[in-house]
Amino acid sequence: MLHTVNKSPTERNALESCLKHLKKGSAVLLIEDGVYGALRGTASTKMVEQALKIHPIYALSPDIEARGMQDRVIEGIKLVDYNGFVDLAVEYPGVQAWL
């Protein structure tokens, strides 16, 4: 399953709840304000780094750049553009949005 998260982890509980519900083989894609979850040195970094040990985590680079966060992404998080988003949605057997 590909899980998409579009909320900032410092404003809402969506990312935290998502990470608790990942099964083996699942991946996370951070989009929109969700990309704040991809950053180094924040209150949520440790939680994300823990999940990253087990699950691939992606972040939508257009959203990262829009927010000026291009130099702050946690090592190991893969950046994708909209084409990459489409590829992920196709590659995984389903897409679950954590709204």
Place this chain on the structure above:
Amino acid sequence: MLHTVNKSPTERNALESCLKHLKKGSAVLLIEDGVYGALRGTASTKMVEQALKIHPIYALSPDIEARGMQDRVIEGIKLVDYNGFVDLAVEYPGVQAWL
């Protein structure tokens, strides 16, 4: 100042942020989904009880009843209706909404 909070404390950070910014003499009014912050036995109860030692906390009873929470309100939190909301807005020198 009267601070209004309309977000659930288990979904967003609004209540937590509000409580950190209370000055002596300020009060909090929980409305809409914010009334979930008025409940006993939840993950946010302790935080609210701490604030209650120093600040008056009110909850909008129509919103409490709508959500079926009438028997779960923390002792010491005062219930008000829309008339009471108006009285509080008038009594305090300003109203700050934590959106």
Place this chain on the structure above:
Amino acid sequence: MMKLGILINEGPYTHQASDTAYLFTKAAIEKGHKIHRVFFYNDGVYNASRLTEPPQDDRHIVNRWQKLAKDHHIDLVVCVAAALRRGIKDENLQEGFRISGLGQLVETGIQSDRLVTFGD
């Protein structure tokens, strides 16, 4: 008796903000306070759509505001910039609302004893 300004930032039905604002405003009027203005901003501009048609058994948020304003001579102002980008124009504006500039919001803040905000 006080002069109150009301700011509504969310659309009807989707968020409770407009419901709460309405019930607050009604209570304030009944208590003898004066409503300087109700200002609709952000998605709040959708509260002014004349085409709104809720289910029969549901409250009619738009018409409720309209009636309250008519009965008590309340100024219902919809922000023009917020309205244009959301498709609210004279063409679909309910009677009793008027479209004006953001300056009316700032003026509400200046002229009211309290500005009370309802949003998300």
Place this chain on the structure above:
Amino acid sequence: MMKLGILINEGPYTHQASDTAYLFTKAAIEKGHKIHRVFFYNDGVYNASRLTEPPQDDRHIVNRWQKLAKDHHIDLVVCVAAALRRGIKDENLQEGFRISGLGQLVETGIQSDRLVTFGD
């Protein structure tokens, strides 16, 4: 090549959901995938308002969807129940969108290889 269904739950400009959905859908088409339907629900119905008029230097979200649909024969469906309570009707519906029932959303789930949701 896959058949994708798109669900949009938020209105234009207010939330980024419709922007992301558009850019995703466009990329999917360019990659050769088929879009079974774009379904507009909740505040998503506001994406279909013909009266929408953003500032000159801003993207026109409504017309952008309309053009994409025309160029690639995409079915843009607006939920009738969600639309009525939000004041979207034939009267202010942009060409290229059609109003229909929620069953079309369930059908999209059944017929598509993937349903991708964009919301708040």
Place this chain on the structure above:
Amino acid sequence: MEEDAGGKVKKFLYINRKAPYGTIYALESLEVVLISAAFDQDVSLAFLDDGVYQIVKGQHTKPIDVKNFSPTYRALEGYDIEKLYVEKESMEARGLKEEDFIVPVKVIDTADMAELMESQDVIMSF
């Protein structure tokens, strides 16, 4: 209503993570669930995070002048929609017990909820 979906039966999961009344998502999610009953699919509902508040007993919405839609969850059984799952950790963090709910539900833990999500064909979240 067009109910012919070519004979396919898919597993549909409706995920409810938001509280009722503050926003319309809970109600409009329920409206989709009701419609889906006509399509003979394999439907489940999951209540987690603040979504567990949607099905709490004793909702009285008259004071806020909004329709109380919680009794509708009881009607789901009549449409053969009987798989309602509540996440234990979400329920407990809100001081709720199984008997607080207006409908019979199956209480499952986070690991089982994750399993449930993973086993679906179509997931809808509002």
Place this chain on the structure above:
Amino acid sequence: MEEDAGGKVKKFLYINRKAPYGTIYALESLEVVLISAAFDQDVSLAFLDDGVYQIVKGQHTKPIDVKNFSPTYRALEGYDIEKLYVEKESMEARGLKEEDFIVPVKVIDTADMAELMESQDVIMSF
């Protein structure tokens, strides 16, 4: 524009707690701030919680096809709106430093932010 407000000068505080682009609140808040410049009031802006992200340097919005409004914060000075406050704790929890901001700001702690809020006549939050 009607700018006559009877000569009153009030303290206006615009509170920014939301990130930019995911929602329109940051932009539409800024639009009110700009209009307020015409009214000769005593205007301050507060950035706390995710609001601090609004004024981070290096925003490039072309890839999401949305207008980058962050340079507009720099224009505020020209309208004599110079009191921009950032909450230290919010900034640090997001790994940001004072030099990461696109405009000069005053960094204050939570206690001072609370003081600032308390001293205002009109508070607008979006």
